[in-house]
Amino acid sequence: MKSKYQKIKGTFDILPPETEVWQHIESTVHSVCQQFSFQEIRTPAMESVDLFKRNIGDETDVSKEMFVWEDQSGKEISLKPEMTAPVVRAYIESGFFRKYPLCKLYYIDSFFRREKPQKGRQRQFNQFGVEAFGTKNSEQDAEIILIAKQILKKLDINNTNLMINNIGDSNTRSKYESKLKTYFNDHKNSLSELSKIRLEKNPMRILDSKEKEDQTIIENAPLIRDLLSKEEKEHFNAVLKHLKGLGIDYNENPHLVRGLDYYNGTTFEITTQSEGSQNALCGGGRYDSLVQKMGGPETPAVGFAAGIERIILEAKQELGENHIDIYISCNDEKYISKGFNIIYDLIENGYKIFFDTNKKNIKNQIKDAVKSNAKFMIAINETITVKNLLSKKEKNVSEGEILAFLKNQ
RNA sequence: GUAGCCGUAGCUCAAUUGGUAGAGCCCCGCAUUGUGGUUGCGGUUGUUGUGGGUUCGAGUCCCAUCGGUUACCCCA
Structure with a gap:
């Protein structure tokens, strides 16, 4: 937009x-x-x-x-x-x-x-x-x-x-700079237009010149090493x-x-x-x-x-898939506080969850969960259903059994 | 600062010599499939970057402006 x-x-x-x-x-x-x-x-x-x-x-x-x-x-x-x-x-x-x-x-x-x-x-x-x-x-x-x-x-x-x-050091540098200036001045006529300007402003920059006509002159330029x-x-x-x-x-x-x-x-x-x-x-x-x-x-x-x-x-690093451990569906107002408690337990135990706070219907949530590469889905209602999205098996468990159930998968 | 190219739906792009703006993907919904990655149907989105101009008519031409991109200048 x-x-x-x-x-x-x-x-x-x-x-x-x-x-x-x-x-x-x-x-x-x-x-x-x-x-x-x-x-x-x-x-x-x-x-x-x-x-x-x-x-x-x-x-x-x-x-x-x-x-x-x-x-x-x-x-x-x-x-x-x-x-x-x-x-x-x-x-x-x-x-x-x-x-x-x-x-x-x-x-x-x-x-x-x-x-x-x-x-x-x-x-x-x-x-x-x-x-x-x-x-x-x-x-x-x-x-x-x-x-x-x-x-x-x-x-x-x-x-x-x-x-x-x-x-x-700076002494060497200024000596070198004046030596370079003299050298390039002696060859001024063969220098590119650009480098003629550089000669006034910053002679050392000529050494980086990309102009063809400058290259031979640069090759034979005095070296700071010698100073x-x-x-x-x-x-x-x-x-x-x-x-x-x-x-x-x-x-x-x-x-x-x-x-x-x-x-x-x-x-x-x-x-x-x-x-x-x-x-x-x-x-x-x-x-x-x-x-x-x-x-x-x-x-x-x-x-x-x-x-x-x-x-x-x-x-050029390849992006990894975004893996979610558990997709949480909790569509009924009545069970949201139960849902939050379960989410908190899962987080405390190191699981990465995605909580669908947008309350779609369960069918679309399953599709969504599969698409997001989640390993499990937990649907929280009056009952709690834990679904293994890889094996497609699901089971109703009590709130206290969730962690143990997940560990056995 | 200088120069070239570019600017159309969220994304990638199309639109024959200027003649009322389209496709795929994504997204959403419904249906269907062996009640989950399939398939089908339907749907949303644009004052064509912005502002002027030429023209009966401009996405298409001209000018300006903003943004992108590439090169030069410069480069801590």
Whole structure:
């Protein structure tokens, strides 16, 4: 029917039976993260807008995609577009850096970005992610990646590609950026129109260019790897060694750079091999300076975030049949309180029931019960009839005999 | 932000060069079947996304708007 109201552009309802897929993913995330003793964190849907502007950049492109408004007191508020900044805010505000010197957190949440919707990209979207605070050590990078891989494995997503890189610290990055700028400037005439614009705005983005004419230039571009310090190289090699030891395949991708300033060191991304431009399932890396920049103590950190919508596109999980144990028919007003007592007993004993509160006639209820895959039907009247819908046998029992009767079936 | 395609019953879709809007599925009821998954009969639902325009006449053409979709830009 034509609805008077419709959902906001770029949002979607998650309806049954598809809800089951979401529940499956969420419970997998909970169980894997908890196996690694990561603890769940939940933060408000909205934050002060500076939390994001200051930390993910004032640059127009990114910040204009936030949902921002002024509340009645004139305060600028934003729906959260990502989770790293809120987690860091909570981490500092709650003093977790003292309580948990090594602090391992995970989340599952909805985020909001005012982008043009397309496949795998909505205005309200869902991610899960993990963040570990308090150590610079390479084994923490590897554990984070292992968790990501393990969750995907538990979800039967195996045709993925792990790309990994080390982008150095902010010094290295700015040196690299100017080197890149010089290099691309020297080849400016062969660059695509698009990349000429990128050259002014964000030269590192050229490395991601899809334009054909850019590819050779990109191949021969200077690599950030060559600018890394000795420690950074050692750290990177150590991470790779851990991954090898775990049997996790990876591709070093020297062109994998993250858009935000706060990243440093290890960066990685897990992509699918399926077609489509939105093929990144999961992205993460180190952000050793963010906690301090946000007013906390110097605290190294590493984490990742993964998009649930895109994972669902990959998971293609079959929906299970919706099994009901017992279909309850209680059509006579006189016996409804008896019916409720029986229902309560059944629930207390772990049965899954469907109570037909719509009072159809018994014949249609039988059809309904069969269609719903119920194993038993209990018709409550003056007598109580328990019917085994598989064997088609039925028996009249007293209220006290129901549980025993069911157990013997 | 830019561009292409699309928008008909709850769902999937049909409607020949513009001529009064249809099918299957689902749902509901009745009957029937070896008184339960069969089969038959009947029934509900649409101002063809919305608003304008052209025309004697528009689902079909034009404009706008909203929404969807795909790609680009961007991507925390």
